[in-house]
Amino acid sequence: MKHFKHLALILLALFLLQSCGQDPTGPDYSNAPAPYDTTSAVSSTTSEDGLKIYVIEEGYGAFEVVSRDQVRIRFTGRTADGRIFDSSYANGFSTPRTFRNLTPVPINDGFSQISPLIDGFRRGLLGMRQGEKRTVVIPPELGYGDSREGTNGFDLRNDTLIFDIELVEILSLQ
Structure with a gap:
């Protein structure tokens, strides 16, 4: 029992040290760039189910992102009223x-199960070329819908989500 108390005190001390200096209000997004200007998009498409994709800057290279790829991206997700989440x-x-599951179903990488991204975000990445920049506007049905609460203190259920995405690299090519 004596060893258990010592272990508990050590774990408590480690927990307290780890939490020191963390901002309780959440991540600092002041470094995020301004939203992409969709009025100067190179092209835009809207799917039948309401997913809007604006190509802000075309990419390069012979390869386009497909569902089996892993990708490295820079991105910022905002609500329709401009709040970064x-x-x-x-x-x-x-x-x-790095995002490793661009399929619509969970996959197993041998160590753990990787959940799929929300459908609109996943579909917004498909077809991108390295260096490409896009704004993807995701209606609630292709985002979180009414199924679950969001992240970082945001309740993103029933929200239209807007992602500015830059494809840095395709890690696994066809």
């Missing part, structure tokens, strides 16, 4: 994030 530019960084 997620970004690769959080806390002063601009490090691209």
Whole structure:
């Protein structure tokens, strides 16, 4: 029992040290770039189910993103009223994030199960070329719908989501 108390105190101390300096209000998105200007888009499309894709800057290279690819992207997600709820530019960084499941179903990588992205975001990445920039406007039915609460303190159910996306690299090519 004595060892258990010591272990509990050590774990508590580690927890307290780890939480020191963290901002309780959430990530700092002040480093995120301004929203892309969709009025100067190179092209735009709207699917029958309301997914809007604006190509802001065309990419290069022979390969386009397909569902089996892994990609590294920079992105910022905003609600329709402009509030940022997620970004690769959080806390002063601009490090691209890697996404490994662009399929509509969970996959197993041998270590864990990887959930699919929300449908509108996943579909917005497909067909991109390296260096391409897009704005993807996702209606609620292709986002979180009314199924679950959002992230980082935001309730994104029934919200239209707007993502500015830059494809940095396709990691696994056809």
